Amino acid sequence: MKIINLKTNRITNPLGFDLGKPRLSFITCETEAKKQTAAQIQVALDIHFTDIVFNSGKSQDIDSLAFELPIELKPYTRYFWQVTVWADNGDVATSDPAWFETAKGEEQWEASWITPELDKSIEPVLMKDFKIEKEIESARAYVCGLGLYEIEINGDKVGNEYLTPHFNAYHKWLQYQTYDISEHVKNGQNMVEVMLGNGLYKGRFGFDGGTSEIYGDKFALLCEIVVTFKDGTNQLITTDTTWTARKSNILESSIYDGEVYDATFNDRTAYNVQEIDLGFDQLKARLSLPVVIKETLQPIEVLYTPAGETVLDMGQNMVGWIQFKNRTPKGAEITLEYGELLQEGNFYRENLRTAQAKFTYISNGEETLVRPHFTFYGFRYVKVSGWQGELNPDDFTGCVLYSDMDQTGHIETSNPLVNRLFLNALWGQKGNFLDVPTDCPQRDERMGWTGDAQVFSGTACFNMDSYAFFSKYGYDLWKEQEDKAGMVPMVVPATNINGGGSSAWGDAATIIPWNVYLHYGDKAILGQQFDSMKAWVDYIKRADDESGSKRLWTTGFHFGDWLALDGENPNFPTGGTEVNFISSAYYCYSAGIVAKAAKVLGMGDVSEEYEKLSNEVRTAIQDEYFTKNGRLALNTQTALIVALFMELVPEEFTERIANDLRAKLKNDGNHLKTGFVGTPYLCRVLSENESNDVAYTLLLNKDYPSWLYAVTMGATTIWERWNSVLPDGKISGTDMNSLNHYAYGSIVEWMYRTMAGINPVEDQPGFRHINLTPQPNSRINHVKASFQSAAGLYESQWSIDEEGNLHFAFTIPFNATATLVLPDAALQTVLINGQLLEESGLSAQQMHENVQVELESGVWEVSYTPTNAYIESYSTEFALSELLSNEEAKSILVAKVPQISMLPEDMIGKVGHLSLREVANKPFLPVPREVLDELDGMLAKVQVRFE
Incomplete structure (x- = not known):
């Protein structure tokens, strides 16, 4: 038996995070045991556990999903912890130690904010000499630099993360990072240098091409270095007016436009710094996960275009930058330009709008590795200009940059196009989960649009451990709400956008934390976000009360079913579904989520209040939009989908509405017309309402509009529009057309939930128990899914053999259970682990045309001949x-x-x-x-x- 994945607040060995009341989680695996009978958690100040500060003792109350540590944390302290687990078969195991380290806590800052006495357009390096004369035990640096910073000590970069202090609502809070610099500081003379860049703090950023100096107009640095000696004493080095500044080799930096780096620039003139009053009240230990180079790619080809350009093809639309070995002579000016696609074989990037997306390097003639510092790019193709001599593709490396999250899910099928679709959604998440869930990573936008994040949040939590990522985003969202009477901005951070309050977009406040709770089983996310969740619904209710709409939401600005194909206004594509219906539906849905969250948090009266509100809205919707015979007044795909998914349909008419949706899709040629609101729920609703065959048809369609259309066109990420690129290879437009826009990748949640059948259960969240409901289809021969959930590894596989028999293989993790539903099965014919199910001793029953089986931890193989044919033959009933x-x-x-x-x-x-x-x-x-x-x-x- 082994214990793995020890995490604190779902982060592995967090250094300098704001942990609040730390929650410890772990996974037990590699055992024949079924259940955890007891566990023990010990916390110590040393890795040998001689100085123990907490010992739970052997306890039956320790939940591996989230154990809240009941101790008061001290600042500047590393805590080691380990867990011992006892299992029902007598197995016992103790984990390797994990650790977390606190930052400054409530300790006052001794450092001062400083800014260089340089023109504010000049990118600076701030520096300080210091001397160490004792034997070092350890050293830490506590740093916040604005807009972005990189720190070096004695010429070496500190840490492996980039774009610190990351992206948040700077006018509301500032996060500082903690670095272990013990190996960088040496006895004798030392030099600390902090290079500063514009970032979104003071550079061009935001909506409609962005504006400059949204949050500040001056570079600033706050830094404390604490060196602890073996004799127990400390030395403190702080930012103050004894620091100096010089001009950086970075001549220009911009998130949108890129960077100009002049390696020949060698002005070492020292300039003074001065204190700047930014205060300390908004400072907070970090919440953002590190943004790191998670993987690297090599170019798959060097292209020489008809226009005479030299272009690197990375083979994958990715986010980050190109790092290259400089082999050019002094004075050579190398320019890399980044784009997503070719047009007529030539480099193209007009869809980036005003973003220049360049990196220019002026060579000093030295062979060295070159990269940008304070920007990032979304790209597949890189145009190289100014390279002297033969270009060797091995000299260029694509550095893939995103928040440091573990991949947790994977799906593979017999259909290579579907496999590529899964990867496209995964790469869309990699590219857009760079500290905030951006809409796109390449053009002059790259903002944390709430609607995109909301519709993809379920898929995100299957693909990667997204708890800490969404926790930080939720914190930012609530900070933006606080002075807006609960209104949720369109984007978070709100940057230069003042508006917001749209349904589906604002509902990120409720849906994201609920999805996170459902996936990880830690109610702390609901505790953190509950005021935000409630404030959003209260904002809607006030609009309802003030308008006299009587539990319908009929006022304000809304995006509707954004980019749906059934709308009449191409200039503002809200789709063909009545906006008031969509907004009222989300009103009902979010009020219901607040009710459920309140119940989880033990707020019974509040739960009843919002459940009553949700029911009132549902009744109002039914009165307004349903006839007495059950017809929905809005005959659009999205209206029917939303009505079913959000349980707005009078119960007696559910079958009718499901049939109406099937008929509507057939009338539309079994092709979707949905936008941001309808698409995430489309296939889920179909599969849950006797139309699984139509769901697979929509998945497998290859012509426009469909998911696989983009795949057949060579897409390696999800597009913003169903036809971002036309069949002739021409881009469909440049005004709003990203080739890396993950929202429609939400189909992958259906793939996990329906194809593989892995479904979380609300009353046992965190995948402690699942509904295991795979729904095979004859047009795919096999599916294999794995998911490293908060509770452990689930695997779900199925295949159809040549005789039409169904074969399943499942893995249920330790201390978890599953309710398995086998489709089109007869109880007496099902074999499980080589014996008849009826003779296995398992709890099983016939449920209409399906068989339901209760499974516990273990590996299970199931096979049977289905009662309905899974190998189809053609007939005149086919399209x-x-x-x-x-x-x-x-x-x-x-x-x-x-x-x-x-x-x-x-x-x-x-x-x-x-x-x-x-x-x-x-x-x-x-x-x-x-x-x-x-x-x-x-x-x-x-x-x-x-x-």
């Missing part, structure tokens, strides 16, 4: 377009109905979604019933191919 896409079926049709071959392409485009029997009733293709019956017999011999 005409599907029949014509199979050569064997097409030849049968043309032989029996020759006029089919004469149908023009545009006609097939209009009616191809109809079944052949439906088309046979049309005047342009009359086919007698007896011919259709004969065709059924012939087509039955042609199997639907796996993909």
